[in-house]
Amino acid sequence: MQSRPRIPEATVARLAVYLRVLTGLVDSGRGTISSGELAAAAGVNPAGLRKDLSHLGPCGTRGVGYEVSTLRDRIAAVLGMETAHACVLVGIGNLGSALAGYGGFGNRGFEFVGLFDASPARVGQRVGDLLVRPMEELDAVVTGTRATIGVIATPAEVAQPVCDRLTAAGVRSILNFAPVALSAPAGVGVRQVDLSVELQVLAFLDKQRGVPGQTTPAALAPAGGMA
The missing domain is CATH 1.10.10.10 (Winged helix-like DNA-binding domain superfamily/Winged helix DNA-binding domain)
Structure with a gap:
C-alpha cells in the first residue's frame, strides 16, 4: 500500500x-x-x-x-476522505445537540455513531437519528463501531476525564470544544476549538481596524446604573 x-x-x-x-x-x-x-x-x-x-x-x-x-x-x-469516518460525541448540551443534529458532516465523510452524556435527563433523548447513551456504554460503542474520532462538547471541568475515557476506549483523534487544554497520550491528536477565543480575536481585529459602532460594557448596563 x-x-x-x-x-x-x-x-x-x-x-x-x-x-x-x-x-x-x-x-x-x-x-x-x-x-x-x-x-x-x-x-x-x-x-x-x-x-x-x-x-x-x-x-x-x-x-x-x-x-x-x-x-x-x-x-x-x-486527506483520507475516500472512506467514512466514525465519530462519537460526548456532551449533549446546546452546542453538542447542534453538532449532532448538523447534517453537513455526513456529506464530508464523517458519521456520528454514538452520542453520550452523563446526565440521566439527557440519556434516552433522540438527536437526529441517534439516541443519547449513558457514559457506561462508551467503550462498547467505540469498540463495536471502530470509531476513531471523538468530539468533546462538555463543560471544562469534565473535559479531561472524558478525554481519558475516549483514548482508553481506542479513540485516536479528538476535537475539543471545551474551553480547556487537554493532555492526551502519545499518538493521539487533539484539535482545540475555543469559540470565545475566536470571538475575542475578531473583536481585537475590529478594534484594530477602527470599526465604528462598538458597544461598551457601560452601554449595556440598565438605566440608573449597574444592578
Whole structure:
C-alpha cells in the first residue's frame, strides 16, 4: 500500500478548505478553475495555493488551470476522505445537540455513531437519528463501531476525564470544544476549538481596524446604573 505524503499541518488545514470549495464547484457543474480563482474562493494567495498543491504532485495544466473534479478527488484521497469516518460525541448540551443534529458532516465523510452524556435527563433523548447513551456504554460503542474520532462538547471541568475515557476506549483523534487544554497520550491528536477565543480575536481585529459602532460594557448596563 502506497503511503501518503507527509504534509505540514497548516497545509492540511488549507487543503480541507480547498476541498470544500471544490466540492461546491463540482455540485454546481464547474469543469475547470484557475489557481487565481481557487485561491480567491479559499481566501489565500495564488502562490500559497500552488505551494500547497505541490504536495499532491502535478495536478494542473498551464493556461487551463485545474480540472475541478480531478483536483477534488485528489485532495479527498490525500486527506483520507475516500472512506467514512466514525465519530462519537460526548456532551449533549446546546452546542453538542447542534453538532449532532448538523447534517453537513455526513456529506464530508464523517458519521456520528454514538452520542453520550452523563446526565440521566439527557440519556434516552433522540438527536437526529441517534439516541443519547449513558457514559457506561462508551467503550462498547467505540469498540463495536471502530470509531476513531471523538468530539468533546462538555463543560471544562469534565473535559479531561472524558478525554481519558475516549483514548482508553481506542479513540485516536479528538476535537475539543471545551474551553480547556487537554493532555492526551502519545499518538493521539487533539484539535482545540475555543469559540470565545475566536470571538475575542475578531473583536481585537475590529478594534484594530477602527470599526465604528462598538458597544461598551457601560452601554449595556440598565438605566440608573449597574444592578
